[in-house]
Amino acid sequence: SQQGEEDPQALSIQEGENATMNCSYKTSINNLQWYRQNSGRGLVHLILIRSNEREKHSGRLRVTLDTSKKSSSLLITASRAADTASYFCATDSHQAGTALIFGKGTTLSVSS
Amino acid sequence: GAGVSQSPSNKVTEKGKDVELRCDPISGHTALYWYRQRLGQGLEFLIYFQGNSAPDKSGLPSDRFSAERTGESVSTLTIQRTQQEDSAVYLCASKTSGGMNNEQFFGPGTRLTVL
Numbered sequence: 001s002q003q004g005e006e007d008p009q010a011l012s013i014q015e016g017e018n019a020t021m022n023c024s025y026k027t028s029i030n031n032l033q034w035y036r037q038n039s040g041r042g043l044v045h046l047i048l049i050r051s052n053e054r055e056k057h058s059g060r061l062r063v064t065l066d067t068s069k070k071s072s073s074l075l076i077t078a079s080r081a082a083d084t085a086s087y088f089c090a091t092d093s094h095q096a097g098t099a100l101i102f103g104k105g106t107t108l109s110v111s112s
Numbered sequence: 113g114a115g116v117s118q119s120p121s122n123k124v125t126e127k128g129k130d131v132e133l134r135c136d137p138i139s140g141h142t143a144l145y146w147y148r149q150r151l152g153q154g155l156e157f158l159i160y161f162q163g164n165s166a167p168d169k170s171g172l173p174s175d176r177f178s179a180e181r182t183g184e185s186v187s188t189l190t191i192q193r194t195q196q197e198d199s200a201v202y203l204c205a206s207k208t209s210g211g212m213n214n215e216q217f218f219g220p221g222t223r224l225t226v227l
Binding site for chain 1: 147152221
């Protein structure tokens with residue numbers, strides 16, 4: 001069953017603009033991760049935020065987590081055409097080894 | 113090895129035939145996952161292997177689906193009597209065990225088309 005739900009489903013912006021994607025989930029989590037997928041193939045891990053963290057940065061990425069609202073956001077600053085991809089949030093539970101539960105993703109298009 | 117590899121990259125088959133998909137995880141990764149991704153959708157968990165423990169098969173959609181893993185190496189996902197609704201990209205991921213980091217490393221996937 002799907003735990004995470006991203007919105008928007010699709011986002012189109014110009015190069016240089018910021019892109020914000022949101023994710024909501026249903027059950028308590030250990031951590032939340034964001035992945036990127038190009039052309040419907042393998043996923044690449046972007047960033048992980050633990051349940052006791054509120055904000056995390058990695059390069060042009062900024063992730064926030066609000067466990068009281070069961071939501072997270074991914075901000076990509078100064079976007080580039082190469083950022084065009086689908087972005088998924090994924091959550092795990094407190095059980096060790098549990099598979100990640102993915103949302104349906106946000107498709108980001110960045111035009112030059 | 114550099115990363116998780118999967119083969120074949122594409123598979124076209126006729127309805128009713130059996131298919132076997134292969135995943136080679138990163139060496140030393142004890143955990144291995146299979147996911148299915150239908151067009152425009154998120155990933156659906158299928159099955160999880162951890163070391164020599166019994167696999168978690170809770171995500172397998174029907175008894176036509178099965179998977180095996182030899183020790184901590186290669187895994188094969190078998191779909192018997194394929195149906196058109198089985199068409200999807202099948203993704204494999206591996207990760208190390210223990211610790212708090214649950215990052216999974218994904219292979220490029222196998223795109224299955226059932227005609």
